[in-house]
Amino acid sequence: MPVGTLFSMTTGVRRRMGVEERRQQLIGVALELFSHRSPDEVSIDEIAAAAGISRPLVYHYFPGKQSLYEAALRRAADELAARFLEPREGPLGARLLRVMGRFFDFVDDHGPGFAALMRGGPAVGSSTANAMVDGVRQAACEQILAHLGVEEPPARLELVVRSWVSLAESTALMWLDGRRIPRAELELQLVHDFAALAAVSAAYNEEMAGVVLRVLAQEPADGPFGELLVRLSSLAPAVPAVPPQRLR
Numbered sequence: 001m002p003v004g005t006l007f008s009m010t011t012g013v014r015r016r017m018g019v020e021e022r023r024q025q026l027i028g029v030a031l032e033l034f035s036h037r038s039p040d041e042v043s044i045d046e047i048a049a050a051a052g053i054s055r056p057l058v059y060h061y062f063p064g065k066q067s068l069y070e071a072a073l074r075r076a077a078d079e080l081a082a083r084f085l086e087p088r089e090g091p092l093g094a095r096l097l098r099v100m101g102r103f104f105d106f107v108d109d110h111g112p113g114f115a116a117l118m119r120g121g122p123a124v125g126s127s128t129a130n131a132m133v134d135g136v137r138q139a140a141c142e143q144i145l146a147h148l149g150v151e152e153p154p155a156r157l158e159l160v161v162r163s164w165v166s167l168a169e170s171t172a173l174m175w176l177d178g179r180r181i182p183r184a185e186l187e188l189q190l191v192h193d194f195a196a197l198a199a200v201s202a203a204y205n206e207e208m209a210g211v212v213l214r215v216l217a218q219e220p221a222d223g224p225f226g227e228l229l230v231r232l233s234s235l236a237p238a239v240p241a242v243p244p245q246r247l248r
Contacts, residue, residue: 030072034113077132081139093224100187
């Protein structure tokens with residue numbers, strides 16, 4: 001196939017690809033390769049071969065390997081941030097569980113690329129990688145805060161949300177190393193982790209207590225948060241009584 005053209009199976013006509021279309025194709029090819037191996041292990045020759053063009057032409061569309069890798073990881077970061085988008089309908093626990101399902105779909109499908117994005121590496125500069133990751137975290141935090149319906153979130157609530165997003169990230173990275181815990185269990189556990197972080201913060205602050213009580217009032221007994229309460233109640237007999245003076 002001549003370079004810069006695309007063969008249509010339906011019309012049998014070769015169509016020349018524009019510069020931006022070719023760039024997007026190369027980014028897509030790179031991401032597909034990154035879903036199986038770390039970007040550091042994928043060469044420009046492999047990307048060129050998978051795209052059906054020569055190595056020099058890759059550099060026609062991207063000034064260097066670094067710029068192609070950054071563009072591919074930037075698209076991955078945008079897609080990852082989009083996984084936190086969720087209609088603001090229904091109980092919060094069910095919403096968070098759906099978000100975690102989409103989040104782990106991405107992690108499952110793009111494991112090496114996800115790890116490279118989160119950890120950085122030679123394929124992408126540390127400052128660029130950090131900026132991408134910070135953008136994903138910020139987008140995720142903003143989405144969760146929006147679901148909580150708090151226009152001006154207090155510092156403690158921001159701390160809970162940011163801690164939870166970081167926990168989801170680190171949990172996913174650990175899960176990729178052997179996948180020793182069933183994915184569905186981790187998704188549910190992370191939703192429970194959010195409730196637990198919020199509950200602990202509520203024990204220290206009346207404003208947070210108000211947020212938590214409002215959320216729980218909208219949760220069904222058979223939802224994720226209700227299941228957490230059932231699990232915790234089963235531990236109650238095993239928890240030693242705490243002297244009243246220790247609670248002050």
